[in-house]
Amino acid sequence: MNVNTILLVVALIAFALAAIGFSWRKTDLIAIGLAVWSLSQLIGHLSSLNISTILLILAFVAFVLAAIGWRYRKLNLIAIGLALWVLSLIV
Numbered sequence: 001m002n003v004n005t006i007l008l009v010v011a012l013i014a015f016a017l018a019a020i021g022f023s024w025r026k027t028d029l030i031a032i033g034l035a036v037w038s039l040s041q042l043i044g045h046l047s048s049l050n051i052s053t054i055l056l057i058l059a060f061v062a063f064v065l066a067a068i069g070w071r072y073r074k075l076n077l078i079a080i081g082l083a084l085w086v087l088s089l090i091v
Helices: 003-019 029-045 051-067 077-090
Strands: none
Touching: 003 029, 029 051, 029 077, 051 077
């Protein structure tokens, strides 16, 4: 098993825990799963730094901030991270 597969299994576990309603303090398990999933995609793209990789890094940062419970006014960081991730796929 390589690092990408291990990260995907960790993301699956985080999603499963979120699905059954497990929570711990202010952490968001869906955001943790998305952060780990985007990290597994990011590892393969780090060799070439282009606009798509930069957008994926920004999505990862947004997911990590959402996972630790950081909020800025009424912005949804999970939605921002998903939008950046889709934009990185389009570009």
